[in-house]
Amino acid sequence: MTTFTDWDVIRNLIYSLPWTLGLSLIAFVGGGILGAILLLARLSGNKYVVMLIKGYVQVFQGTPVLMQLFLVYFGIALFGIQTSPLLAATVCYSLYASAFFTEIWHGSVKSIPRGQWEASSSLALTFFQQLRYIIFPVAIRISLPPTIGFMVQIIKNTSLASVIGFVELTRTGQMITNITYEPFFVYGVVSLFYFSICFPISVVGKKLENKYRFIQ
Amino acid sequence: MFDFSVLVDAWRMFLDGLLMTIFLTIVGCSIGTIIGASCAWGSVYGSRWLKLLINIYVEVFRNTPFIVQLFFIFFGLASINLRMGAVAASIFALAINLGAYACEICRAGILATPKGQYEAASSLSLNRFQIFMYVVIPPALARVWPALVSQLIIMLLATSVCSQVSTEELFYVANLISSQTFRSFESLGFVTLLYLLLAMAFRQILFWFGPAFIFGKVKF
Numbered sequence: 001m002t003t004f005t006d007w008d009v010i011r012n013l014i015y016s017l018p019w020t021l022g023l024s025l026i027a028f029v030g031g032g033i034l035g036a037i038l039l040l041a042r043l044s045g046n047k048y049v050v051m052l053i054k055g056y057v058q059v060f061q062g063t064p065v066l067m068q069l070f071l072v073y074f075g076i077a078l079f080g081i082q083t084s085p086l087l088a089a090t091v092c093y094s095l096y097a098s099a100f101f102t103e104i105w106h107g108s109v110k111s112i113p114r115g116q117w118e119a120s121s122s123l124a125l126t127f128f129q130q131l132r133y134i135i136f137p138v139a140i141r142i143s144l145p146p147t148i149g150f151m152v153q154i155i156k157n158t159s160l161a162s163v164i165g166f167v168e169l170t171r172t173g174q175m176i177t178n179i180t181y182e183p184f185f186v187y188g189v190v191s192l193f194y195f196s197i198c199f200p201i202s203v204v205g206k207k208l209e210n211k212y213r214f215i216q
Numbered sequence: 217m218f219d220f221s222v223l224v225d226a227w228r229m230f231l232d233g234l235l236m237t238i239f240l241t242i243v244g245c246s247i248g249t250i251i252g253a254s255c256a257w258g259s260v261y262g263s264r265w266l267k268l269l270i271n272i273y274v275e276v277f278r279n280t281p282f283i284v285q286l287f288f289i290f291f292g293l294a295s296i297n298l299r300m301g302a303v304a305a306s307i308f309a310l311a312i313n314l315g316a317y318a319c320e321i322c323r324a325g326i327l328a329t330p331k332g333q334y335e336a337a338s339s340l341s342l343n344r345f346q347i348f349m350y351v352v353i354p355p356a357l358a359r360v361w362p363a364l365v366s367q368l369i370i371m372l373l374a375t376s377v378c379s380q381v382s383t384e385e386l387f388y389v390a391n392l393i394s395s396q397t398f399r400s401f402e403s404l405g406f407v408t409l410l411y412l413l414l415a416m417a418f419r420q421i422l423f424w425f426g427p428a429f430i431f432g433k434v435k436f
Contacts, residue, residue, distance in 0.1 A: 062369075062415035064376035066387060067408045074400040152279065159281035163380060170284055183291035191280045191288060198279035 004180045013189055016172035021197070023168060024155045026090050031097020031154075038102040043109065043131070053102065060099030065157050068092050073164050085166035093158065100150055108143035109135060141212050148205035152198045159194070169193055222397040223406055226389075233389030234410065240303070240375045240385060241418070244310030245368050251311060252318020253357075257348060259319065260326050270319065277316035283377050285309050290381040306378035310371060317367045324363075325356030354431035361431075365422045369415050376411070386410060 042053045060068065072095070073088040081087075112135055120134040162171035173190040177183045223230070259270040277285065289312075290305040300308065329352050337351040357364070379388035390407035394400035 059412060062373075062412040063408050064373040064387065064411060066376045066379075067390075067404065067411060070391070070404050071401070071408055074394075074404060078401055156279075156281040159283050160377065162283070170281065170287075173284070174287070177291065182295065183287065184293070184295045187284055187288040187292045191276075191284050194280045194284060195276060199275060202275070202279055 004176070006185070009176055009180065009182075009186055010189060012176060013169060013172055013186075013193060016167065016169050017193065019166070019168040020155070020158050020170075023089055023093065023158045023161060023166070024151075027093030027097045027154050027158070028151060030090065030094030031101050034094060034098035035101030035105065038098060039105045039109070042102060042106055044127070057099045057103050060096055061103070065092075065096060066160050066163060068096055069160060069164050085161065085164045088164055089158075089161040089166045093154065093161075096157070097150070097154055100153075101147070104146045104150060105139070105143050108139045108146075111142060112138055145205050145209035145212065148201060148208065152201050152205070155198055155201075156194065218402055219399060220402050220406070222393065222399045223402060226393050229389045229393065230386070230407075230410075233384060233386040233407075234414075236303075236383065236385040237372075237375050237414070240306055240310060240378060240383070241368075241372045244307050244375070245314060245371055247307070247311035248314025248371065249318050249364070249368075251315030253322050253353065255315060255319035256322035256326055259323055261344075261348075274316045274319050277313055278320070282309065282313050282374050283380060285313055286377060286381060302378075302381045302383045305381060306375070306383045310374065310378070313374070314367065314371050317370075318364060321360045321363050321367060322356060325358075325360035326352055328359055329356060357426070358431040361423075361426045365419060365426070368422060369419055372415060372418055373411065 038053050041049050069092045072092040076083045116134055120130045159170040173186050177186045255270045258266045286309040289309045333351055337347045375385055376387035386407055390403045393403040
């Protein structure tokens with residue numbers, strides 16, 4: 001039987017960091033792309049599409065992430081596809097993030113005065129030109145702080161993927177605890193790791209919020 | 217392909233789970249909001265050290281995942297002989313987590329109080345505590361109520377994580393039934409729907425409850 005020194009604990013937790021960061025990145029990119037598509041669909045203004053997307057957002061905001069993970073995990077299996085925790089987590093977090101991103105971005109687009117839309121359409125700009133040259137340059141600045149704030153949420157929520165057996169920081173912490181019986185130390189270190197990832201991002205988010213406050 | 221009859225057979229367990237979820241939410245949210253409001257008071261009027269302490273508390277709990285906090289409280293504190301049951305640990309974790317978020321939210325509301333309000337209140341010879349309780353907090357809560365309600369809904373959904381320390385709430389029951397009957401999609405889907413309805417109902421109730429009992433019908 002081998003013994004675990006404190007350094008072994010920390011080293012193994014460091015090895016699991018890429019999985020937490022990787023999953024967060026996948027969720028951020030996947031959710032961002034899907035969220036942008038949903039945003040465009042919602043802005044195009046078809047009544048049924050808007051209703052559908054509102055329902056989609058409501059479902060993801062009104063149910064626990066844990067529940068969504070399990071549903072995706074077992075749901076994919078229903079179609080006869082072999083599910084791995086990685087696949088389920090990727091799909092679930094991308095969908096989850098997309099729902100929040102559309103909501104955040106839609107809010108920032110909506111906060112731009114109607115006059116800007118009207119002025120730009122009186123200049124005979126097409127819908128996409130309006131977005132590209134008039135709406136998005138401002139909307140992106142408004143939406144930047146909450147988007148970064150949500151990034152912290154994603155990183156924290158990837159910890160729930162441990163429950164479906166995705167081996168990231170939290171799961172590794174659990175496994176090490178099962179060997180060393182030192183939950184106080186191990187979960188303390190795990191918390192410290194999460195904190196040192198999330199805190200700088202939070203600070204940047206807050207800085208940007210103060211910087212762009214003048215726009216609203 | 218689907219068979220929902222297993223859910224009907226286990227209705228009693230689902231009901232117990234639902235009640236436990238509601239219980240955790242109500243107790244956790246009440247204590248959490250009180251912690252949040254007190255910390256907000258401290259971080260606005262307190263001494264420099266108190267402010268620093270509260271700031272550290274808020275940042276630590278806002279920047280670490282709830283599940284790790286829960287594990288730390290349930291397993292970590294037990295290992296240094298601070299033992300509590302699963303339900304107690306869940307409530308403790310929920311309250312202390314919400315406290316950090318509610319502190320930030322309430323603080324924003326308190327800071328937006330116009331100076332004239334303090335002056336008017338102290339000219340009525342109210343003391344500091346009275347000013348805070350009767351003059352500052354009600355309109356401050358009214359100002360930030362939508363944000364606070366969103367946070368409370370997030371807390372309702374976070375109770376599902378408490379199943380990981382064997383608190384027998386809704387998600388725990390759903391998981392148990394799904395592994396007993398192999399009807400995972402039915403039981404999990406049903407409970408997802410329950411959570412959705414619960415979240416919508418909770419939102420409606422809070423938007424009625426706040427103005428009716430906490431801050432009166434103040435208009436801004």
